[in-house]
Every structure is written in C-alpha cells, then in structure tokens.
C-alpha cells in the first residue's frame with residue numbers, strides 16, 4: 155500500500171499503464187518463484203504486441219513507399235521469431251529469476267554485441283535492425299512510449315505518470331481511464347481539477363510511482379483516502395465493491411435534493427454555480443441543478459490544436475454554453491494561460507517561477523491581439539446571451555484592471571463602428587487571487603461588478619506554497635488563519651462597491667467544493683460557491699442542512715483562531731454534525 159495525496163474522490167481498479175518522460179532505466183532485480191509464470195506470460199504478450207506494431211508500420215510504409223520499403227519492417231519480425239533469442243529470454247526468467255523486461259534487455263544487448271563483432275558487413279548492417287526491434291520489445295515490456303499511448307488505450311487502465319499536462323488530461327477517453335496516479339501535482343493543480351470534473355479517481359504526490367509500478371500490474375486507486383494498492387487482495391476488492399455501492403446509494407439520496415432551492419434552514423439563499431473547464435460540461439452542470447456558471451476556464455480552447463481559435467469559433471462556443479444555461483448567469487473568465495497551463499501554439503519563454511511570471515491577465519495585456527479576439531467574441535455573444543459576464547484572472551491592483559477595461563472599451567467601440575451589437579450593460583468581475591487584490595478590494599469593488607475569490611492561487615501566493623509541489627503540500631492550508639482573514643477582508647472590501655450597496659462575492663477555487671468548508675465560507679459572508687459539477691450535490695445538501703446564524707458564529711470563532719488545524723477541526727465537526735451521511739467511511743481530503 156502506498157500513500158499519496160487524494161485529489162479526486164472515487165476508486166478505480168485496473169491494470170496500470172506507466173507513462174515515462176524518458177526511457178526508464180531498468181533496475182537490476184529478481185522476482186519471486188511465484189512470479190515466473192506471470193513474467194513469461196508478460197513476455198509472450200509483449201512479443202505479440204511488438205509483432206502487431208511492426209505489421210502496422212509495414213502496412214503504413216507500404217502505402218507510402220511500396221513493398222520494397224516495407225520489407226525492412228517485415229524482416230524485423232524474424233528477430234521476434236528467433237528461437238535462440240526467445241529461449242534465452244525464457245531461461246533467464248525461469249532460471250535466473252529475472253523480470254521479463256530485464257531479461258529481454260540483457261539478451262538483446264548480448265545479441266547486439268555479438269553481431270557487432272562479426273567482421274562481415276551484412277551482419278553489421280543487421281545490428282541496427284536488431285536494435286530497433288529489441289528496443290521496441292523492451293519498451294513494450296516497460297510500457298515506455300514517446301507518444302501519449304493513453305489516448306489509444308483499449309481497456310480501462312490506471313495511468314501512472316510523473317505528471318500529466320492539462321492538455322493530456324483533456325484528451326483522455328474517460329471510458330478508458332479507471333484512475334490516475336502522479337508523482338507531482340496536488341489538489342489544486344489543474345490536472346487535479348480536471349480529474350475531479352471528469353470524475354476520475356486520482357491521487358498525486360506519490361514519489362517514485364513511475365519507478366515502483368510497471369505497466370500491466372494490477373492497481374487499486376483509492377481517491378477517498380489517497381492510497382494506491384499494488385496487486386489488491388480479495389479483501390481490498392470487496393472493500394472497493396462496498397464503497398462503490400455506498401457511493402451509488404448516496405448519489406441517489408443527493409439526486410432527491412437537486413430540485414430543492416439552495417437555502418439554509420433560516421432562509422439565506424446561496425448561489426451554487428459550476429466551474430467548467432470544457433464547454434461540454436455545461437450540460438452536466440444543468441443536470442446537477444447548478445444556478446449558473448461561476449467560472450468557465452477558457453484556456454482549454456487553446457490545447458491540442460495547431461492554430462489559435464478564431465473570434466468566430468470562440469463566439470460560437472461562448473454562445474452555446476450561455477444558451478445551454480438558459481437565463482442563469484455564466485461567468486466567462488478571460489485567458490489564464492501560463493503557470494501550469496502552457497500551449498504549444500503560443501510561445502512562453504522559460505521562466506524560473508512561472509506562477510509568478512508571465513501568466514493570465516499579464517499575458518493578455520502584453521498580447522492584446524489574442525486578448526481582443528476573445529473580448530470581441532464575448533461581447534458579440536452577449537448580444538443575444540445576456541447572461542454572459544466577463545471576469546479577469548490574476549488582477550493585482552486597480553491599474554491592471556483599468557488597463558483591461560480600456561481594451562474592453564476599445565473592443566466595444568470597434569464593434570459599434572462595425573454595427574455589431576453587444577450587451578452594453580455586460581457585467582465585469584475581478585478574480586481575487588493575489589493578496590494585493592484583497593488589500594485593494596475596496597478600490598476594485600468601486601470599479602467592478604462582482605468578485606470571485608480564486609483560493610487555489612490566493613493560498614499559494616499568500617502562504618508562498620507552490621500549489622504543484624508535493625514536497626511542501628502539507629503547508630497548503632485552506633484554513634490557515636491568514637486565508638480566512640483574507641476572505642473576510644474581501645467581503646468587507648466588496649461592501650464599498652456598486653455605490654455602497656456592495657457587490658456580490660463568490661469563491662471559485664477548489665476550497666468552495668470542500669463540503670467541510672462550505673458553511674465557514676458562507677458564514678464569512680460569501681454569496682456564491684462555484685464548484686466542479688461532481689461536488690455540487692454534496693455541497694448543496696450541506697447548505698440545506700445548516701442555519702446561516704450558526705455559520706456566522708462559526709466564522710466569527712474561526713476568525714479569532716490562530717492555527718489551521720483548529721479551524722479545520724471546528725469547521726469539519728460542524729459539518730459532520732449537520733450532515734453525517736456524507737461522511738460514510740470517508741476521510742477528510744485537505
């Protein structure tokens with residue numbers, strides 16, 4: 155059993171596929187006698203897989219170069235049929251108790267050395283062929299691939315990787331991914347966020363996972379407890395089945411609440427909105443009873459493509475999502491590229507500290523062409539979808555906000571000249587995710603229409619804890635007194651807006667989706683919680699089962715406390731008492 159950080163709830167059990175950044179070094183090791191049979195089988199499977207790949211390549215080459223070119227790859231097959239080679243690998247597995255990958259590599263090296271030493275030119279030329287085919291065979295045994303082999307998985311598998319990029323994650327065929335284990339990342343890394351919205355059980359921060367696991371091994375990923383089990387026992391399997399049954403029962407219970415309004419027992423209405431990473435999630439949000447979209451991350455348009463999305467394309471997507479949500483508000487956040495979200499179609503210079511660097515609004519203000527294309531698309535979509543609101547990420551103070559607003563104004567003027575309509579009353583909000591923005595919240599509130607607190611970044615910037623770094627993950631504390639006080643200050647600052655009637659404050663970081671923290675946020679005066687769709691049902695149930703007056707008292711108590719663990723316990727005990735059914739066999743994630 156291996157411990158990691160839980161980033162997405164749920165459990166998955168399947169064979170694993172290990173994705174390596176670089177070809178792995180195969181460690182010298184021996185296997186137990188009981189493993190011999192399995193390793194021989196693994197070797198046979200890899201032989202078949204290699205033969206199939208060679209056939210496929212030969213076929214593709216034939217289409218392009220004709221039969222002559224393809225004959226090289228057909229001749230590669232002979233290496234796989236060489237009885238001396240096959241017997242020697244099998245002997246190493248059976249007698250020397252070597253794992254299949256190590257045995258195949260050792261015999262291949264021996265073959266290559268002996269061919270290289272033959273003075274005959276013909277044999278020396280065959281060395282390249284042998285290297286090619288044996289390397290492919292060994293790669294198939296270790297699971298190494300230069301390509302993202304997970305996009306071609308043929309059976310549900312657990313992915314094990316050093317790290318996954320958000321662009322790899324969105325490419326995944328959900329049906330084929332039973333779970334994710336990564337060495338890096340954490341709850342608020344964008345891969346974690348995506349895994350949750352795709353409902354893929356995931357753990358992160360498991361050190362050396364890609365060295366410990368081998369492709370083909372059976373793994374159980376427990377995203378509730380942050381555990382990975384190698385070769386699960388019968389008992390593990392029954393625990394898994396029981397947990398899945400409980401989860402289904404709970405889901406059924408929660409569905410009954412979906413149609414009821416999101417109000418506390420003493421009548422305080424809370425807006426429960428969805429975080430979307432892809433347009434297709436809008437339908438799920440609607441089905442889960444969302445009151446709108448509190449954060450639509452638009453970076454994902456820029457992934458896995460060769461050209462930039464055009465104004466027309468963006469216009470259509472924004473319109474589609476906004477129309478799908480009916481008259482419910484849809485907050486569309488302008489581009490937040492940079493940090494852990496890079497795309498190959500745009501150039502990002504190497505940076506020492508990407509999260510403190512060329513990111514989000516900073517990138518947009520220096521690349522106004524890209525920014526304006528997006529703003530124009532948003533404005534045009536707002537002409538018929540009047541529920542669209544615009545939100546700027548990573549605003550550090552009023553100058554940056556004013557600069558963004560000036561560009562928005564330029565776009566409005568252009569559209570007017572072109573005779574293209576837009577909603578002249580479109581609301582513009584600010585993401586509060588840098589401590590300086592909290593300290594200037596009063597000024598920002600006077601200029602904007604709403605705030606949305608991005609706790610994922612606010613925590614990392616306030617506590618100086620990289621949200622991606624598993625080594626210091628324990629310092630990433632949403633209930634740190636500094637964070638609780640900053641949220642309270644933001645609410646206070648918001649009161650200075652809209653000519654002193656105040657502007658609404660939401661939270662759209664992952665903290666908003668933590669059932670144990672929702673009453674604390676509400677008690678601090680937050681009006682809206684924007685969360686990923688799978689968490690929505692549980693958070694709704696919590697809100698429906700508490701009194702706002704109690705939440706307020708809870709928040710006042712928390713504001714007096716000086717340490718994270720005590721605030722977490724206070725808040726968690728409060729929620730556990732109000733909705734114990736949500737905690738069946740479940741440990742707190744944060």
Ligand code: PEP
Pocket residue numbers: 449451490587607608609610611612662663664
């Ligand atoms: C945040 O920082 O809390 C947030 C919602 O933005 P992102 O996670 O996309 O950085």
Ligand code: MG
Pocket residue numbers: 547587608610611
């Ligand atoms: Mg952010």
